[in-house]
Amino acid sequence: MGTPLVSNCSSDLTPGIALVGVGPGDPSLLTLRAVQKIEQSTLVAYPVSRLDREGMAANIASTWISNEKKRLPLLFPMVKEVESLKQAWIDASDQLADAVFNGERVVFLCQGDVSLFASSSYVLLGLKARYPECPVELVPGVTAxxxxxxxxxxxxxxxxxxxxxxxxxxxxxxxxxxxxxxxxxxxxxxxxxxxxxxxxxxxxxxxxxxxxxxxxxxxxxxxxxxxxxxxxxxxxxxxxxxxxxxxxxxxxxxx
Ligand SMILES: C[S@@+](CC[C@H](N)C(=O)[O-])C[C@H]1O[C@@H](n2cnc3c(N)ncnc32)[C@H](O)[C@@H]1O
CATH class of the missing domain: 3.30.950.10 (Tetrapyrrole methylase, C-terminal domain)
Structure with a gap:
């Protein structure tokens, strides 16, 4: 049997990161798995276009993000300049991997499906390239x-x-x-x-x-x-x- 493309979080209570599709828009479109991963997480990360904004994915999932949960907004700027984009993806991957290595169960929320034109794909590729040992699970969502x-x-x-x-x-x-x-x-x-x-x-x-x-x-x-x-x-x-x-x-x- 070949090596799996991404490691599967064998236990939901071990440190790792889940890339979780939410919405689009309607919170009732989250899968049971998405809700479970958010509830079991210790830290909720999500993309924002500016650090003073809440971010749509976090807004959609807010019903399931309890007040005591740690939050990590990650900057994904809406720019075309390649170096700024690459740096933002690297920074996001570094911060997420840091959290996992500090024992956190992290979810990264993403609007719609996690594999379709998704910010989570940059996180996935960044983690694979820089932290191949970091456990990652993908939870698909409903596409727009x-x-x-x-x-x-x-x-x-x-x-x-x-x-x-x-x-x-x-x-x-x-x-x-x-x-x-x-x-x-x-x-x-x-x-x-x-x-x-x-x-x-x-x-x-x-x-x-x-x-x-x-x-x-x-x-x-x-x-x-x-x-x-x-x-x-x-x-x-x-x-x-x-x-x-x-x-x-x-x-x-x-x-
Ligand atoms: C970066 S892509 C994200 C796609 C998302 N991952 C998905 O699975 O649908 C953003 C584009 O998806 C579409 N989109 C995302 N959410 C939407 C919504 N709630 N209603 C209509 N279009 C939406 C728009 O075309 C938007 O420009």
Missing amino acids: ISAAAAAAAWPLTIQQDQLLVLPTPDDSKTLEILLADAFRWKRVIALMKLGHRWTWVKPLLARKNLLDDALFAQKVGWPDQKIIKAIDLDETVQSYFSLLLIRQSWPEIIP
Whole structure:
């Protein structure tokens, strides 16, 4: 048998770190395992874009974070500059490993699933590279895509459908090519990180006559969740926490 990719915390009460998916948005979407890991932890870590902010993942899980629990906000700045990003990931891994080596049972909270465009993946890669002996467990969560499809009662994929999940490209030419390929291959597209790009995505979809085929989802699971047909949404800048599902065709045989 080969070496496992990540070590499994054999006992839940030994020091180690669990990367735990929460939400998205709605705290009732946490898995039983996620709640168990938070309750058994001695220290709760979570990403923040600024140290004076609470962070969305911590907010979602707040019901299960008791007052006596130690907290560790970790800075994941929303910048593109490579050196700052790398340093932030290294700092986060160092602080988490330090806590584990000091006997803490750590959870690192992450919005949605821990493996899909997730801050927890930088922590995982940082720990693997720098502290391979540190026990790590991953607790999967509900992705924003699944939560959006469920909230809209919108089948994501069936039969031979393909699914392409990607960050919204930065230029319209790339999106045009993706849309043409998706039409050819009966591929549903999930565009993450839509935010400010909606100002040019909407006119492009309008030109291609695809607005009726697209569903917009913003802040799914939060009290101000918005799920509407793309055609009904103004072409103004949207929240970073928004995504678009585009289905250009349905299988021939459906109920
Ligand atoms: C860094 S990714 C995190 C994805 C997350 N790990 C998941 O499993 O869904 C951030 C992107 O996910 C999407 N997203 C995350 N939470 C969302 C929510 N509550 N509602 C709508 N989209 C969301 C947005 O497209 C956002 O730009």
